[in-house]
Amino acid sequence: MTAPSLIPRLTDIVEAIEHIYEALGPISSDAFExxxxxxxxxxxxxxxxxEASRRLPDxxxxxxxxxxxxxxAGIGNIIRHNYENISSPLMWKLVKDELPIMEKVCREELAAEKARLKI
Known part of the structure; x- marks a missing residue:
């Protein structure tokens, strides 16, 4: 049995990141707050x-x-169950510092998966 395609989950991650960046535009951290x-x-x-990251293989x-x-994976639980304590500076840092790395990795893995499946 072949492993399920990673394309849907990797696409979900890449598109979510794109939507975040599109929504933020050239906003400052103060304005975001x-x-x-x-x-x-x-x-x-x-x-x-x-959620999509939880479905990626080890x-x-x-x-x-x-x-x-x-x-x-865990930040989703924090947002769902402890939403009243979400810090906008933490979200800002995550978007600016962490998402670019994740986007690069997911785009590379998506391209590799498409090549593997000859899509």
């Missing part, structure tokens, strides 16, 4: 990324051990 609508968009994108995660996969 007072913009609840953009904060909600970021939180929704992070939820999607978190082999992929092992190839990219520089990404803190348990934290990526």
């Amino acid at each position: 007072t913009d609840w609508q953009r904060q909600w968009i970021v939180e929704r994108g992070i939820l999607i990324i978190s 082999e992929l995660k092992a190839r990219h051990s520089d990404i803190p996969w348990p934290k990526v």
Whole structure:
């Protein structure tokens, strides 16, 4: 039996990151801190990324051990169950510092998976 394709989950992650960046545009961290609508968009994108990451195989995660996969999966639980304590500076840092790395990795893995499946 062949392993299920990674394409749907990797696509979900890449698209969520794209939507986050599109929604933020050239906003400053100070402006983000007072913009609840953009904060909600970021939180929704992070939820999607978190959930999709849970469905990626351990082999992929092992190839990219520089990404803190348990934290990526866990932040979804924090947003869902402890939403009242979500820090906009933490979300900002995650978007600016962590998402670019994850986007690069997921785009590379997506391209490799498409090549493997000859899509």
